[in-house]
Amino acid sequence: MTWEHNEFMQMTVKPFLIPADKVAHVQPGNYLDHALLVLTKTGYSAIPVLDTSYKLHGLISMTMMMDAILGLERIEFERLETMKVEEVMNRNIPRLRLDDSLMKAVGLIVNHPFVCVENDDGYFAGIFTRREVLKQLNKQLHRPNGGRKLGRKEAEQ
Numbered sequence: 001m002t003w004e005h006n007e008f009m010q011m012t013v014k015p016f017l018i019p020a021d022k023v024a025h026v027q028p029g030n031y032l033d034h035a036l037l038v039l040t041k042t043g044y045s046a047i048p049v050l051d052t053s054y055k056l057h058g059l060i061s062m063t064m065m066m067d068a069i070l071g072l073e074r075i076e077f078e079r080l081e082t083m084k085v086e087e088v089m090n091r092n093i094p095r096l097r098l099d100d101s102l103m104k105a106v107g108l109i110v111n112h113p114f115v116c117v118e119n120d121d122g123y124f125a126g127i128f129t130r131r132e133v134l135k136q137l138n139k140q141l142h143r144p145n146g147g148r149k150l151g152r153k154e155a156e157q
Contacts (some may be wrong), residue, residue, distance in 0.1 A: 009101040013117055016133060017126040021046040025050045025124075026118045028057050028086035032068065035060050035085050048116050048124060056116050056124045098125055106133060 025048045026035045039047060039062050046061035068088045094108045096117045105128050108115045113129040114129040 012099050013096050013102060013128045014098050015103045016102070016105070016128055016136065017098070017117055018129060018132065019126040020054060020124050023048060023124075023127055026060060026085050027051060028084065028089070030085045031081055032065050032085065032088065033080040033084045036062070036065055036080060039065075045113065048127070049085055050124050054124045055122065056095065056118060058084070058091040059093050059116070060085050060089045064088050064090065096128055102133075109133065 019136075024038055024042045024044060026038055028049055028051060035047075035156045039045075045063075046059045049057045049060055054072060065080070065088060066075070068083055069076045090144075094112060094115050096108065096115050098103055098117060098119055100117075107114060109128065109130045117125045117128050119125045
């Protein structure tokens with residue numbers, strides 16, 4: 001993937017997408033102990049909450065779960081087995097569409113490590129991550145001449 005400024009401005013999130021089938025997720029009806037297991041095994045800080053038809057409902061994070069089980073005097077670990085993801089998850093999350101501009105997406109990942117992407121029908125398509133953008137940017141910056149196409153005079157020198 002080589003970028004010219006105009007090309008970059010017109011790119012969509014699609015080439016940067018980590019597809020849904022490669023993204024760990026939980027369902028709204030799962031108990032928190034299952035969500036904790038998934039987060040711990042994957043090493044992620046947050047994961048999408050999807051229903052069985054892959055509709056996006058929100059995100060769940062380790063911090064949200066810890067807040068939910070933090071009692072006045074102790075951490076109430078037993079609540080992990082009785083509370084469901086839907087009781088704790090954040091429903092108010094930024095979302096992107098497959099055809100949204102890369103510029104819009106980059107604006108969102110300034111404050112979020114990843115943003116969930118939906119297809120035209122509103123189903124979860126995958127995630128757009130800071131890491132994928134930085135990997136591509138790094139690749140471009142380390143190409144000869146910084147990823148720019150050389151003009152005739154530059155090429156002759």
